Every structure is written in C-alpha cells, then in structure tokens.
C-alpha cells in the first residue's frame with residue numbers, strides 16, 4: 001500500500017532503514033479461523049477477514065475488483081501453501097462472486113472493500129469475529145492484535161504461515177503528530193513510539209482485532225503507514241466502526257446474505273445450511289492461481305471424470321529466481337492432450353512472489369509430460385537468483401531441476417494406485433499374456449533423422465549429436481511441422497532405440 005513518508009511524501013517507501021517488521025510470532029493453528037488470503041499460494045497479495053459466512057472484509061487499495069473478482073480466495077488460511085490446518089479447521093478455496101469497493105475510496109481514505117463468496121464458509125470454532133460498531137472503541141492504549149501473511153521485513157519475503165503481533169491503539173490526535181491531516185476520523189492508528197512491531201506489505205486488508213476470550217472484535221483493516229515498524233510511524237488502519245452503515249447496506253440490503261451485523265431478522269431468503277463446511281470437490285480440475293495483474297491463464301480443460309483407476313495430484317513447486325515472469329509450463333498426457341497449463345510468460349509476475357505450488361489433478365495409470373519453459377533460456381538459476389522446480393507425487397519429490405536452459409520436460413507416470421513409476425507396463429492391454437515382443441519383427445534400423453536440426457537464438461544450428469551431448473534429448477522441438485521430444489527425432493544419438 002501507499003506509504004506516507006513525512007519527508008518523501010505518499011508512495012515513498014523508506015528503504016534506507018530496513019527493519020524487521022512485525023516482530024510478531026507465528027500464530028497457532030485455529031487461533032484466527034476467520035483469516036482470509038486474497039488469492040491462493042504465492043500469488044496472493046493481501047489479507048482479509050470473514051465477517052459473515054459469505055462475506056470478506058478487506059482494503060480497497062488491494063483492488064479486489066481487479067484482482068479477485070471471479071477468482072479464488074483462501075478462507076480460513078493459515079499456511080500459504082497448504083489448505084491442511086489439521087487439527088484445526090481446514091482452509092478452503094472459494095470463488096469471489098461480487099466485489100464492492102467503498103464508493104468514496106481514494107488514496108488512503110475509505111480504504112474498505114467487501115467480497116461476496118460463491119459459497120459460505122462455516123467456521124467450526126469456538127472463536128468468532130464481530131465487527132466493531134462502537135465509535136468509542138478501542139480506547140487509547142488498548143491492546144490490539146494484527147495478523148497477516150505479509151513480509152517479515154521491508155522488501156523481504158512474504159510469510160508462509162500466519163503471524164500476529166500485539167500493538168497498542170493510539171488516539172488520532174497522537175497519530176496526527178506523525179502524519180498530520182492525512183489521518184482522517186475514519187482511520188485508526190496503532191503501534192509503539194519506538195516502532196519495532198507493525199504490519200507491513202502483504203498484510204494489507206487483514207484484520208486488526210481486540211481479543212477478549214473467544215470473542216475477536218475487528219476494529220481495523222490494515223491500510224498504510226510510513227515504512228514498517230519505524231519509530232514514530234504507527235500503522236494506520238481503516239476504522240471499522242466508521243463504515244458499519246455502508247457494510248450493512250451492502251451485505252444486508254444489496255446482497256441479502258446472512259450476517260450477524262444484519263441482526264436475526266434481516267435476511268429474506270433462508271440462511272445457508274449450517275451443516276458441514278463446503279469442501280472443494282475432490283475431482284476439481286487444476287485450480288489456477290489467483291490471476292496476477294496481467295491477463296489470466298488459459299482456462300484449464302476439465303479433467304474427464306472417467307479416470308478408471310482414480311485420480312491423484314501432481315504437485316509442481318517453483319522457487320523462482322528474480323524473474324518469475326519468464327516461467328510457463330504445460331502438462332500433457334500420454335495421448336498428448338493438454339491437461340493443465342500456464343502458457344504465457346508473465347503470469348507469475350508479483351513482486352512478492354517467491355514460491356508457488358501448483359496442484360494438477362490427473363488420472364492414475366497414465367503418463368504425463370510436465371514441460372517447464374523459461375523464455376529467457378537460463379532456467380531457474382543461477383545468475384538471476386537461486387530458484388528451482390520440484391515435481392512431487394504423494395509427498396515425495398520425484399524430479400527437481402534448476403539450470404535447464406529454455407525447457408525441461410519430465411515424464412511422470414502414475415500406476416493404478418497413483419504411485420510414481422518410471423514407465424507403465426501396458427503389455428497386457430490386449431488381454432494377451434504372451435510376451436508381445438515375440439510378435440514383432442525387431443529388425444529395424446535405429447537411425448537419427450538426418451534432416452533434424454534446431455537453430456538457437458544466436459543463429460547456431462544444433463543437431464542430434466549436440467542434443468545428446470548436452471543431455472537435452474527430453475526437450476521438445478519442432479521438426480517437419482511436429483513438436484516432439486528430441487529423442488523421437490534422434491533415437492540413435494539419444495540411445496532410445
């Protein structure tokens with residue numbers, strides 16, 4: 001978010017004094033069951049809070065109408081890269097169907113937005129969140145907690161697990177000593193004179209709460225500040241009690257969904273079921289990560305339900321180098337049908353993005369080619385940072401790579417139980433238990449296609465021998481109008497006959 005720096009003005013981040021922010025602690029699982037990550041995994045930029053089963057409160061400066069509308073958010077988030085919160089309630093990815101940014105939002109003023117979720121998330125917890133409607137609260141000096149998955153130091157990495165820190169409320173009069181008239185009545189400041197503890201980038205939109213036992217009262221929404229955790233520069237929050245009427249109008253009148261702030265009688269439609277929380281379908285196709293500011297990825301074709309041997313997940317993990325936007329990938333099955341892809345470089349383009357795990361749901365008893373492309377041609381390392389990819393099946397990393405040039409192709413075969421195997425033995429497909437080898441005449445020549453060549457970016461021509469020598473037989477190249485793996489053109493050099 002924009003930062004007001006008394007010397008440099010709004011928008012300037014004083015990075016000359018890089019401090020550890022927050023100085024908080026990792027939250028306990030289930031401690032803040034209402035926390036929402038606006039997005040999924042490493043592509044998520046902001047936080048939010050579930051103030052009703054189908055409603056998330058966040059900050060307008062997170063621009064949810066641009067980045068989250070129609071996309072998935074992670075409700076009940078704790079670990080950025082996992083929905084599994086056990087033994088606490090698990091997180092869920094739920095799509096955002098409507099977004100309402102405060103109509104008076106401008107710069108840092110009226111920094112509120114509401115999201116309507118496709119389906120409710122029923123918190124199965126003794127803890128509950130209420131929005132503060134009392135303008136007298138919190139009192140100066142009240143002990144508040146702010147939470148988030150944002151950076152743990154200025155310009156650092158975003159947190160993997162939810163963190164929280166205690167900060168005292170300060171009066172707006174006191175806060176104006178730091179920021180002057182930038183602090184409006186609909187804002188609330190919290191922090192220590194000496195700094196040291198604060199919210200920061202990536203925490204925006206998340207809740208500032210006052211905790212009394214299981215009752216958490218949300219008094220603020222993370223909004224702005226001068227840098228993070230600097231002395232005499234408290235964190236500034238959108239003051240929840242100021243905009244209760246706008247929230248009620250949006251949630252109770254316009255959206256007409258269940259919310260405690262609407263009172264018991266407001267909804268005219270029956271409230272959503274209060275049974276078990278809605279879980280994502282197990283047969284869900286690949287969930288593409290939250291769209292980055294640029295155009296969204298090509299939608300993934302749904303996976304056929306006809307996986308006769310059941311389904312499993314292939315996890316594709318990236319630790320990026322300094323240029324996540326160079327990376328794209330595809331997964332195709334043995335019949336060369338596209339199963340999932342992020343086919344455009346530029347998709348992974350978030351300045352906070354360092355790691356991502358993609359989950360690709362595939363059929364057991366099939367083979368898949370995972371192709372990772374780096375448009376710049378230097379892989380995920382090393383001159384531009386120390387990245388890598390891991391391909392995981394059932395929790396085990398089966399392939400990893402970093403210095404792969406333009407392209408890496410890894411073949412992942414899963415047996416009938418979803419266990420990784422190097423190839424599938426389909427000999428019995430014809431129902432004939434005989435050794436099929438005997439049925440074929442093996443007297444064929446094992447020869448490279450003498451016409452195969454590939455011209456690199458510097459205009460140099462490479463042949464089969466070069467690919468074999470460079471261990472690039474698995475790369476895909478176009479030849480005679482067909483894009484295939486090089487060993488298909490070069491079986492002799494690549495030793496695959």
Ligand code: 4AZ
Pocket residue numbers: 001002003198199200201202203204222223224225226227228229234235236
């Ligand atoms: C931000 O950039 C941000 N220290 C959030 C909170 C604060 C500063 C910056 C408060 O999202």
